[in-house]
Each structure stands twice: as structure tokens, then as C-alpha cells.
Amino acid sequence: MRLLSHNMLSSNIKGVTNGFPLRIEAEKVVVKQVDLNVRFLKNMFPKIEWKALVEASRTMGYAELPEEVEPSKLDSRDFLQKFHHALLELVLEEGALVCPETGRRFPVSKGIPNMLLHEDEV
């Protein structure tokens, strides 16, 4: 699971009002190369919850992203490279996503988060 997915997913257990961002329990983090596409990054940037991305990338062992960010930063190649790395190249291979409200663990195995709910959570 890449941090792009993490930035999009939340715990949708019935009754949970604030299921975002999911806390990451990292057991195995790998880096997988992805070709950098500037247009893609620029399209995605306004839709990203920046704070959640910064925190998530720290949990995954990458602390290069700035706390605050201006859209003008997108013209900097250096920034794009870091944003790209955090968003698309850090992969949570094994671990879990934890609902911030209930503590329910959504397991991540072989890089695939299992977001399916149990019967009593629907």
C-alpha cells in the first residue's frame, strides 16, 4: 500500500465519524520505483491531505517532507521528487492500518490493505 491510498482511505465502520487518517503500524516497508510524472503530481496535489501525508511518511521512516506547503512549491523539482517519493514509492508491504476512533486494525498483507468490514461493523 502506497501513501496515496493511505491518504484516500478511512475507517468506514458504522458509527465512526472520524475515521481519518488511519494510523500506520509498519512491519515491513519497501521502496518501489515509480516513474515520476509531473502532471500526475500536480493533479493530485490539491486533493492530498498534506498533514496526513507528512505524518504517514514519518511513520514509514521518511522525514523529508515539509510541515507546511504552498502550491507554488510544485515548480521546484526537488520538492516534486520528495512528494513523489512519499506519495508513490514508499510501500507498506506488511502491517496494519488502525482506525483512530475504535482501534480496529485493518491488516495490510502483501501490500494489499483489507478494508472489508466485519458483520457487526456494517
Next chain:
Amino acid sequence: MWYLCFFFHRLLDYRKAEVESLAQLFCSEDELNDLQWRLPLHHHQDSPFHFVNLPSQEVATKIANRSILVKGMYELWGEGGNYEELEESIRNYPDERKLPYLESDSTFKINVDTFGKVISLQEQTQRIQGFNYIPFKGRVNLRNPEHKFWLMETDDYGANNGLPPIVEKRIFFGREIGGADRKLLPTYQLKSRTYLGPTAMDAEIAFLMANQALATPGKLVYDPFVGTGSILIAAAHYGAMTMGADIDIRVVRDGRGPDCNVWSNFKQYGLPMPIALLRADNNLPPWRSGLKEVFDAIICDPPYGVRAGGRKSGGRKLLKGVVGPYIVPDDKRTGHIPSTGAYTLVECVHDLLDLAARMLVMGGRLVFFYPVLREDDNAETHFPEHPCFKLIASSEQILSSRYSRVLLTMVKTSQYTEEVAEAARIKHIDFKENHVKWLEDGNLHSAVFSPADAQLNGAADAKATREAKPKYRGKYV
């Protein structure tokens, strides 16, 4: 400028839709408004020959080269009902358009192609030699010519490859400016794919879907019923970032082993891997609130219960309200496998439209298959609607005498709001009650697979009307 577009004679409903979609990629807004179609004299609409008005040769070449169904795109130098007319027509074509391609330092080749008839090699040579009135100065090069000229001929007898007759014999002569790269199809054909499921999408159709969805580099394409990834492979081939979800974790996570799974399918072709695969329920999507307009396109083949049925969270009995939810004991929560229940196509389509309305960018495209029972001949086919979407193409592919599937292409034209979602829900209930009884649990399956006798007895009247209105054969090809 008008170009002659010679299509492959298959998937007739998909041909113009594909060219129109690709024009979107390469034309400006104004140029798109000028896109027009015209048929050769007395040709039926299903003729493989069409004229299309495109802004420039460059655009026409780009469209043809990216397409799957355009056999060739030509600058027409002349046409006629016989060879005398053809000669006159070519002679009248302005020299300034012809001469640049006839120069002495160029190489060329003349090909002969026919539709609905066969010409022997001898006759072909005679016909090529008959062009001595065109001042070719260049050298012939059969392997790798700079300019390719084509003579194309249709005949006027009887039915043509299952089409009603193309009334008049027509001969075209033109310079090739582009054509589909069909080599893609053997490369991506399913029989050489490592990981296959029962409903893996055929490569040709998957590429057509990716073209309808305008997959290009920098875009994000999502498939909520990803399965073995067969549709996303086509989108990835065109450079789009891909993302998929499925409710069946065995399919997305495990496959048939470490070298036979969704990832390996992409690796096999040297394509970039999907940037996300997840297990999620389309009925209860796990997207954070406030997230919207992230995908550029959603393409999918929803489970319609003929070959594979849809599933959603919640057990059979739970969904019926017979029992309350099973409370999972705390010590068993980690490995618990939640039960799922049947997910009818009506619900599935509603959820899909709602998801797409929310998650697609403005102008983004939703491309999906929708099954249609062919017994419903008399009733006009109703496709699902949504206030956020405009249907821009519907292409039918007949699968059996009982049912066909229609590829719907919708464009998001207005913003998604709570009110719109509510209006869509009301519209959906109306749609469900009035048009789509057969989409309910299992009905489509039984309509497709029930024994013929039962159908005949039950539908004797319907049969009479069916015979009165024979099904048009063209769509079978």
C-alpha cells in the same frame, strides 16, 4: 479536411465511438464541434468505409494510430463507381496535394484491398499498372516505403459479409496516413496471460475501453471490480496510473502464487504496476469523507451474475433481516472472514454511478458494460442515468441470442452534491421499478441459461412479434 476511414469489419457499434473519443485527446474544443461523419454514396451505415472530417492530417494520423478498429485512414485522391470515374476523379484532385508525394527522391508502394470480394494477384497487378496516368516519379519500395497508396474496392452484388448490400460498387484510391496497431492484440491476448479469471476481459475490448476512457500518462484510472486486472492492463499500456479494488481477497492478494497474480500480469508485459490494489466493498467504499474528484476515469465490467455474481458485505440472512449481525468474539477478530451476500446488478450500478459522480474529476469518464436482454426487443432499452453524467456512447456487443452487453461511456458534466446524490437515488428507484425487474437477483442468469422450451411456451406472442422484426445481423460480427 475530410479523410477516408476504412474500419475493420467487427464491433460495428464501437468504431465511430472510438474515433470520436480519441479525437477528444488530440483536438481542441472548437475542432471537436467540427467533427462530422459522411457515408460514401449509397453505402449503408455499417459499411466499413466512412468519411470523417478532422482538423488536420496530424490529428487524423494520431487518432488512427492509437485506435484499435481503424484499419486505415487515407487522404482520398479519388473515388468512383468504375475505373473511368476513378481516373477522372484522381486527375481532378489538385496537383499541389499530389505532387509532394510523387517526387523522384521518394519511395512508394501501391496496395490493393477489397471488401466483400477477392481479386487475384494478376488482376491486382493489372489494376496497379492501370494507374500509369498518375506521374509517379519515386522508386518502388515494397518493404519500407515512405508513401503508401491504397486502391480499395467494394462490389455491388448481394449481401456483403452479413450486411445488407452496399448498393453501389465503389472504388477508392488514397494515400495512407495512419492505421491501428493490431500487433498489440496478439501481445496482450488472454491465452498468453499468466493469471486469468473466469471473467477476464478480452484484450481487444479492454483496449477499446481504455480508449473510451481516454487513458493517457498522468491520469489516474480506477477499476472497482479489478479481478485479475485485465482492463487496467490496457489503461496502463497507454501510460495511465492505475488503481483497483475487489471484494475477493484471494484474487487481489494471492492469485495463484508468487508469479501468478495481478502484479505478475503487469510485469509480464513490462507495464508499470498498479499504484494501488485494495480489498474493498463497492457497496461500502472506504474513501475518507471530503475526498472527491480524484479519478480521471473509472472503467469496469461490473459483475452481472451471468458468469460471476457480485458480492457485498453482510451475510445472506443478515441482509434479509432474519438475524442480527454476528458479533465477532475479540479473540477471533484478527483472522475473521466476514460473510458476504448477493449484490444485485441494480444496486451495483447505483453504487457505481454514485461513486463515479463523486470521485471523477469534471469531464472525467465512466466506462462500463451493462447487460441487455435481447427478448426486450419491443421495449426501448433504458440505460441507467445520473444527473451528473451525460451518456456519449453506447456500443452493443451481442453475446448470445438471449443477451448482449452494451459498453456505456458517460462524461461527468456537473458537480456532485448531497442534493444531486438524493435526486439520483430517487431517479434510481424509479428506474429500478419500471425498467429493470430482470436485473434483480438471479433473473438475468435464468433468462440467459433457462432451457429453450420454457422460453418458447412463455413467450409465444413475443416470438411472433420478434419474427416480424428480424434482428439486424450486422452486430454479430
